[in-house]
Amino acid sequence: MDLKYPIFLYIGIPVLVAGLVVMHIFGRRRKYKGGRRVANTRFFRGLAEYEGQKQLRRVLAVVLEVCIIGSLISSLILAARPYRTETTSNGVKKRDIFLCLDVSYSICYLNYDLVDSLEEVVAGLKGDRFGILIFNTSSVLYVPMTDDYDFIRQKLEDLKEYFRLQKIYQDETSSYDFGNTEDYMKMREVLDYYDAGTLVNNYTKGSSLIGEGLASCVYSFPRLASEDRTRLIIMATDNAEMALSTPLVELDGAVDLCIKNHIKMFGLFPDQETYDKGNYSDYTTDMSEFQAGVERTGGTFYQQSKTLTVEDIVADIQRQEALEVDELIITKEIDQPEAFVIVLLVCLTLGFGAGVVLKS
Numbered sequence: 001m002d003l004k005y006p007i008f009l010y011i012g013i014p015v016l017v018a019g020l021v022v023m024h025i026f027g028r029r030r031k032y033k034g035g036r037r038v039a040n041t042r043f044f045r046g047l048a049e050y051e052g053q054k055q056l057r058r059v060l061a062v063v064l065e066v067c068i069i070g071s072l073i074s075s076l077i078l079a080a081r082p083y084r085t086e087t088t089s090n091g092v093k094k095r096d097i098f099l100c101l102d103v104s105y106s107i108c109y110l111n112y113d114l115v116d117s118l119e120e121v122v123a124g125l126k127g128d129r130f131g132i133l134i135f136n137t138s139s140v141l142y143v144p145m146t147d148d149y150d151f152i153r154q155k156l157e158d159l160k161e162y163f164r165l166q167k168i169y170q171d172e173t174s175s176y177d178f179g180n181t182e183d184y185m186k187m188r189e190v191l192d193y194y195d196a197g198t199l200v201n202n203y204t205k206g207s208s209l210i211g212e213g214l215a216s217c218v219y220s221f222p223r224l225a226s227e228d229r230t231r232l233i234i235m236a237t238d239n240a241e242m243a244l245s246t247p248l249v250e251l252d253g254a255v256d257l258c259i260k261n262h263i264k265m266f267g268l269f270p271d272q273e274t275y276d277k278g279n280y281s282d283y284t285t286d287m288s289e290f291q292a293g294v295e296r297t298g299g300t301f302y303q304q305s306k307t308l309t310v311e312d313i314v315a316d317i318q319r320q321e322a323l324e325v326d327e328l329i330i331t332k333e334i335d336q337p338e339a340f341v342i343v344l345l346v347c348l349t350l351g352f353g354a355g356v357v358l359k360s
Contacts, residue, residue, distance in 0.1 A: 001336060004081035012076040016069070060354045067351030074344035082340065083333045094127040095230045096145060100217040101159075102237035103134045103198055104208045106277065108166035110270040113310040114236050115156045115163065121314055122152050132159070133220055135213030138200035145222050162194050170277065206244035210237055210290075214254035224261055232299070233258065234317065236268040239290040240281045255293040266317050267294035267301045274304065 003009065099118065101111055122130060130152050132143035143155050165187050199207070214235065218224070221231055239251070249257075258265055267290055272283050291301040302313045 001082050001084055003077075004083055004333075006080050008076050008079040012072075012079075016072055016076075020069070057358060060358050064351050064354040064358065067347040067354065070347035071344055071351065074340045074347065077340045078337055078344070082336045084336055085331060086334055087331045094129070095232060096129050096221055097131070098145070098217050098220065098231075098233045099130070099132045100214060100233050100235040101132070101134045102136065102208060102210065102213060102235075103162075103166075103194065104136050104238075104240075105166050105170055106208075106240060106275070107236065107238045107270060108163045108170060109274045109277070110236055110238075110268060110304055110310070112160060112163035112167060113304075114234075114268060114314070115160045117311045117314045118234075119153050119156050119160075122149050122156065125149055131220060132156070133213070133217045134159075134194070134198055135209070135216060136195075136198035137202040137205050137207050137209055138198055139213050139216035140197040141216075141220050145220070162190065165190055204244060205247075206242045208237070208239075208241050209243060209247045210239055210241050211249040211251040211254040212247050213237075214251065215249040215257055218254065218257045218261060218263060221261070221263070231261070231263045232266060233263055234266045234268070235294075237290065238270055238275050239286040240275075251289065251293050255296050258297045263297065265294045265297040265299040266313075267291065267299065268310070268313060269301065269303050271304045 099115075101114075103111065125147075127147070129145045129147050130143070130149070131141070131145040132152070132155060134140050134142050142159070143152055146152065168187065169191065214233070217233055217235075241247075241251075255265075257263075269287050269290055275283050275286075287303065294301040300316070302316075304310060304313070
């Protein structure tokens with residue numbers, strides 16, 4: 001325990017001791033003055049009742065004096081403000097993580113594995129904020145940046161179902177027509193719910209607009225210019241852009257925005273077998289362009305393969321980025337008056353009781 005203002009004790013204790021010394025010296029010298037003298041009191045002084053009352057008053061006088069001293073000392077300590085120092089690590093300044101997903105059907109296999117792996121990662125987050133943006137032709141801020149991990153996990157679970165249905169759609173038809181079966185209609189209802197937001201104007205703009213999706217993700221970070229935080233984007237895409245008109249932002253321009261705002265990218269690219277299921281572009285060209293953009297931000301590029309699974313990639317991202325977390329060490333002064341308030345109240349109560357008995 002420490003004292004905020006010890007000067008009260010440095011001055012108060014010597015004054016209190018001096019006052020007690022003076023009181024006791026003058027109290028012993030005090031002689032009988034005034035009043036009426038009573039003769040023949042020897043008989044009364046010899047009575048047991050008289051002796052008992054005399055001892056009681058002596059005890060009560062001592063109790064009263066001790067209570068007064070205790071009250072004064074407690075008051076001086078309270079005035080000196082006792083406190084303790086507590087050091088805590090505040091996790092406010094942690095990572096802001098955005099999951100940026102290209103939700104075109106050609107990459108549903110990679111997306112399904114990714115969100116499945118990220119559910120456990122989110123469950124272990126402490127202090128980090130997490131957000132999800134999905135895009136195809138247009139972008140949807142699916143989960144704004146938040147630390148409500150239960151909500152994030154639920155939304156990841158919903159996305160996993162979306163990608164599961166995309167996989168079924170890709171695997172079971174090439175004509176995009178299942179007929180009018182009840183199962184198909186239920187599946188189409190879920191797919192249309194997500195597609196409605198990510199395919200706005202796709203007939204004129206095209207699909208898989210990678211640069212626009214990444215740029216939208218960059219500007220979805222809260223307080224991008226005014227708050228200094230570690231920010232990163234985990235982006236999954238096959239980089240197979242099929243634009244029907246000139247996009248507002250190309251991939252290189254979006255990467256420049258990441259660099260300008262100190263955002264590091266971790267890029268996940270599908271293996272060739274997965275890529276070839278839904279694309280007719282050049283695998284090597286799309287991969288090298290995306291890899292170059294990711295590495296320009298200082299991040300890491302990952303190519304899914306039989307030897308490097310999505311689970312391995314996510315685990316590696318956790319290990320690397322955990323080193324960049326900045327924790328704020330906060331030292332707090334916590335007042336501790338409780339014990340001395342109790343002592344003061346007890347002394348006042350006992351002293352008041354002793355004084356009433358002595359006066360009676």
